[in-house]
Amino acid sequence: MKNKMLRWIFFVFLGCSFIACENEPLEGEFIVDDGSEGAFTAVVDGETFSASTTSAQMNDGALIISGIDGGGNVVALTFGAVGECTYDLSSINSFGVFATSATPDNPFSSVGISGGSGSATIIDFNVNGQTVSGAFSFNGIREVTDGNGNTSTEVVVITEGIFNSIPFEVISGEPTTVSCDEINGGGGSGGDPVLEDPEDSFYALVDGEEFVDISFVSEVIVVGGENVIKVLATNDIGAKVEFFIPESLGVGTFEMQPIFDGATLVGSYSDGETSENLTSNPGTITFTEFSEITGKLNATFSFTATDPLGSDPTVVEITQGEFNIDYKPDSGTAENVFIATIDGEDYVPTSIDITKQPINGVFAVNLTTQNADTNQGVSLSFPLDIEVGSYAMAPFQETGNEKVGIYNPNIGSSILFKSDENGTLTINSYQYSNGVVVGSFSYVASDPLDNDMTTYEVIGSFVITIP
Incomplete structure (x- = not known):
């Protein structure tokens, strides 16, 4: 009807x-x-x-x-x-x-x-x-x-x-x-919503007491030909919590090591009164956001700090740690890149188009790609104010908050095959200030109207700059 x-x-x-x-x-x-x-x-x-x-x-x-x-x-x-x-x-x-x-x-x-x-x-x-x-x-x-x-x-x-x-x-x-x-139903479109990146921040407990930093900085150093991110928090008496993070790590949970050799992940603590650095043994750190492109790091951590040489019996517990920092504050925009496979076959777009549209007061990002040689198309849409994380997908945009994937096997003469709630869109990093988004996706594309029972497995990743 x-x-x-x-x-x-x-x-x-x-x-x-x-x-x-x-x-x-x-x-x-x-x-x-x-x-x-x-x-x-x-x-x-x-x-x-x-x-x-x-x-x-x-x-x-x-x-x-x-x-x-x-x-x-x-x-x-x-x-x-x-x-x-x-x-x-x-x-x-x-x-x-x-x-x-x-x-x-x-x-x-x-x-x-x-x-x-x-x-x-x-x-x-x-x-x-x-x-x-x-x-x-x-x-x-x-x-x-x-x-x-x-x-x-x-x-x-x-x-x-x-x-x-x-x-x-x-x-x-x-x-x-x-x-x-x-x-636009109260959302307006005279201008985009204002999205702000979080300020750099650090928090940890040192033997149960809050470590109140007065300085939290980062820099990229080169050790053995490899980039290493040095992150350092200092308090008012000169005590330090420091990390050496290989830039190649990425999102995930990692074990920290006691001795830094350029390729290992190490945390350390010094009390500001002695010259000894107590290093992580054992310790873990989880990066929920880590991107060489945007330079954004978001992590939680804990470690036991001890003397790596065994000469100092001091043991310090670093717990409930978390930090957020942009180690590339001048990273700028990024070239649009879209990589995907359709049922295991490479899909290489010849055009990538990114637009924004208001839906019921919510701004959505439309990422549309086409391959002019094969006449195929793969598209994604998600809310402009999406945060880092993994999300279930949907077949339609109704409120503007849905995450939708679309595969068109023959542009102009085919129905649209769409994602459902079993698909996943992951935002690995998002620099609000310049619109750079790093993400990945995986879904089985099907006809939501059930007129065609064909399905396609669509897997891919992207780096885009939202205009």
């Missing part, structure tokens, strides 16, 4: 767009690649879409924009309210559709309850001149039924969409705008 209702809504919507378009042809030479006034262009499944006719109408605060190409295919956008904001095109209030001339009554839709997704930005809304400009991209979904009554799902991928200075007609009401907070 839900799909029938949506199809009816889109049919009426597109019907209105066709009628309006017939009365508003573009005049003069039409240029599609220079942002010329009246341009409405996009890339539809890798092919250029260039509207020869456009239409825009405003009716009681809602705006409909559409373009028809020379073959009669339509790309259309509806905005339930208007502001110079970024829109979630998976909502029922604001969405995108694509209809082919062959099947105008069964368009592809970006509405989330049908499995679609996307975003659009109104960059300029000129009330006095009655023109509107913006950009968009979306994945459209539709159901089709064959001659035997079997239903399947098809997808269209629309990217690089622009509409520039499209004149709009006011059918009823006034051409007023509303705030981005109102449009």
